[in-house]
Amino acid sequence: MLSQRCLGYSRMASCVVSAILAVSVAVSTANAQSTVGTVTQVKGAVSIQRGGSSVAVIPNLPVQLHDKIVTQPDSSVTVGLIDNSSLQWGPSSTLSFDESVAINGIGAPSKMTLLGGSVHTVIVGAMKGHPYEIRTPNAISTAPWN
Numbered sequence: 001m002l003s004q005r006c007l008g009y010s011r012m013a014s015c016v017v018s019a020i021l022a023v024s025v026a027v028s029t030a031n032a033q034s035t036v037g038t039v040t041q042v043k044g045a046v047s048i049q050r051g052g053s054s055v056a057v058i059p060n061l062p063v064q065l066h067d068k069i070v071t072q073p074d075s076s077v078t079v080g081l082i083d084n085s086s087l088q089w090g091p092s093s094t095l096s097f098d099e100s101v102a103i104n105g106i107g108a109p110s111k112m113t114l115l116g117g118s119v120h121t122v123i124v125g126a127m128k129g130h131p132y133e134i135r136t137p138n139a140i141s142t143a144p145w146n
Helices: 002-034
Strands: 035-041 046-050 053-056 062-064 068-071 076-080 086-088 094-103 108-117 121-122 130-137 140-143
Touching: 035 094, 035 108, 068 076, 121 130
Parallel strands: 108 130
Antiparallel strands: 035 062, 035 076, 046 053, 046 068, 068 094, 076 086, 086 121, 094 108, 130 140
């Protein structure tokens, strides 16, 4: 009787550990997919508006889906994407990351909104062949590479 009870506790503990591991993997995967890039260069005062707060931008800061990056006059920032593609903001610019897609299991921006200023895109490698869109107050720019 005692050995059956121990065996039951052992099975229950094994199930609990398995469930915890499954949840941990799911959370890690969700976090990885919400990251759409990494800050590679910063000049001047640049901030990220994330979840109702503003964070000063520093090199190697992860950029997440729904972040809004704002540069001040005489400031600029470059965000590296997968495969060495990049987005570069000029002075007095604001751009938000609205939607992303998974490319080779890694999150990449697919729809962005440029609320003001300028952005320069350099798309290479794995991102070629995957369309992306930048909306402005006056127009929508798309790049449907084949």
